[in-house]
Amino acid sequence: DAGVIQSPRHEVTEMGQEVTLRCKPISGHNSLFWYRQTMMRGLELLIYFNNNVPIDDSGMPEDRFSAKMPNASFSTLKIQPSEPRDSAVYFCASRVDYEQYFGPGTRLTVT
């Protein structure tokens, strides 16, 4: 298996633009997580899904952030409009039972 796949790996955008991050979980994994990591705030859980259903989105910073999981093999995290403070590395992770696997991350820079 190729592991968790995230795209793009790097994204540079201007403030106010829409950003869409994509994630393909490992086949057969029934839980999917979106995290954000910064030097100041560390690793933060934004939202997670079980069997494609959002379970906990209490970590989503504000209404500018939204996430979807239309099927078991694909999820998106959208920021609209983006702001400089959204600059971070965004990780997707998928899990089956108690083993969680992280993707390589998307480094987002908002100027």
Next chain:
Amino acid sequence: AQSVTQLDSQVPVFEEAPVELRCNYSSSVSVYLFWYVQYPNQGLQLLLKYLSGSTLVKGINGFEAEFNKSQTSFHLRKPSVHISDTAEYFCAVIPGYSSASKIIFGSGTRLSIRP
């Protein structure tokens, strides 16, 4: 509520020296315990886990950890570190034995190896 405390934000050690990274947790229910490692510019990778059985668990790259229920600790150890072990290490728990629960991570310990 559950929480994970990693007492040291940074641990510098010399190459080939032993190391211990400390982790304590707080939970009103039983937990499963994990250590993850994050190498520079990469995602987190599972190092080892404790679900049940022997309280001493062995992971990849020569690391091991011991679950101590009375002290609510799960410290990570390696008898001899290498430059390649330079990374950030995260302790984590899943409370309540539920595979649907979210993992609670500690704030991380940055291990730096000096030659």
